[in-house]
Amino acid sequence: MPAIETTALTKRYGDVRAVKGLDLAVDSGEVFGFLGPNGAGKSTTIDLLLGFRRPTEGSATVLGHDATAEARAVRARTGLLPEGCEFYENLTARDHVRSAVEATGADDDPDAVLDRVGLDPGAARRPVGGYSTGMTQRLALGVALVGEPDLLVLDEPSSGLDPSGIRLLREIVREEAARGATVFFSSHILGQVEQVCDRVGIMAGGELVAVDAIDDLRAELGANEVLDVTVAEPPEPSALAGIDGVADVTVDGDTVRAECSRPEAKAAVVARLTERTRVRDFGVEDVSLESVFDEYTSGTGSTRRAAGDTGGAESAAEGNDGSGRSIPLLGGG
Structure with a gap:
């Protein structure tokens, strides 16, 4: 059974379709790169997969559960690192991770979790209001990892990270996949995706315009x-x-x-x-992933972007509903 499977998944905002008839299957244990320019429909798709938004048409099944009707069951087995997440400024990183452990019924050691994501003991015991963007991102990754989730959804996980943080992120993604977790990795930094992903899907204008291993996408373009x-x-x-x-x-x-x-x-x-x-x-x-990405998103690849309405609507209704596996610990985003 695929970890993620969608059938004709569609989300409309008025006359604009942010996601158009998405058919996608992600295998269990796969590291899947979900790519696309701003406004392509990536964030809306993630919201649909986790039940934060209801589809206009179509369906999504995640970890064997209907993503809309059984959203709580999906989120109970999912670790989420949302883009631009915020934390309670007066609480320490250790407080946040301990709360995540208690909320999920896990038995993780908060100190071990924070050490794994590169936050030293001194930083872990300071209020997060004084954290840099990179430190906040490391904490968000730590919260997502609590409880060894079956699915990790990482939305722009390298945002704000320095080179050592990016290397650590890649190592953690590989470790999670090695233990059997599925990793759904959304990013616009293509070089990082290329180093960790088994396959990639490319969104443009709300549509999935290509999905395959990177080398196969190169070959399909005759690169x-x-x-x-x-x-x-x-x-x-x-x-x-x-x-x-x-x-x-x-x-x-x-x-x-x-x-x-x-x-x-x-x-x-x-x-x-x-x-x-x-x-x-x-x-x-090799022809770079950037070149492959440009070919498909410009409509010159073998799977062409459909004409018509664009995917810019996903920015019109951003923000989650405050529920989910790691969301209760966040101040916003």
Whole structure:
């Protein structure tokens, strides 16, 4: 059974559809990246999955429960890190985590939770009103992790984190997936998504325009890998003519650059160059996730964005209803 499954899930605000007929399945234990530009429908989709909003049409099943009719059961098994969450300023981080432990009936050690997310004992015992954005984000992640939830929903989890915090976040995501949790990871920082996600879904204008493993999305677009070979005496580009799968060749100084549409073409290029000169070094550059994202959200990918109404309505009715697994501990957001 998928951890998340939606069928024709739709949310309208007046004449505008923030989410349009979403069909999505996320496997149990999967780290799924949920991508899209601002206003694409990501936050509205998360609200629908957790029962904070009711769909206009369609349905969503999360962890075997109807996301609307059984929202409490869904949230009882979900750890949520919402975007832009706020905490009670006069309480310490330890107070917040201890409250989360009590609310969920878990037996976590608050100090161990806070240590895991990189908050030292001194910071953990200070009121959170003086916290930096990054410290607040670490606390929010700690609250989401309480009770070993079956599903982690992380909405822009790296916001405000420094490089060490981002590395720690990636480690925690991998650890949670290794123990069997499903991670639904919404972000606009594509390089971070690429490092931890098994698959990604790309939203644009309220629609899911692509969903697959990142390498498969590259292949679907016909995106070529670029092979850079440093040689002692560069040949003319024509020296690589006739190699199947080589789309283009350029020579810049002592570097031969070949665009390859097939994996075996890279080995053939290196072999051909070795016959003619001494190969000093070589490396392969994948087409970035950013490029793939741009292709799909601009409507030039193989799954095209539908014309018509846009997804800007999701910002028109933001904010949760104050219920949920970690929401009672938040001052807003």
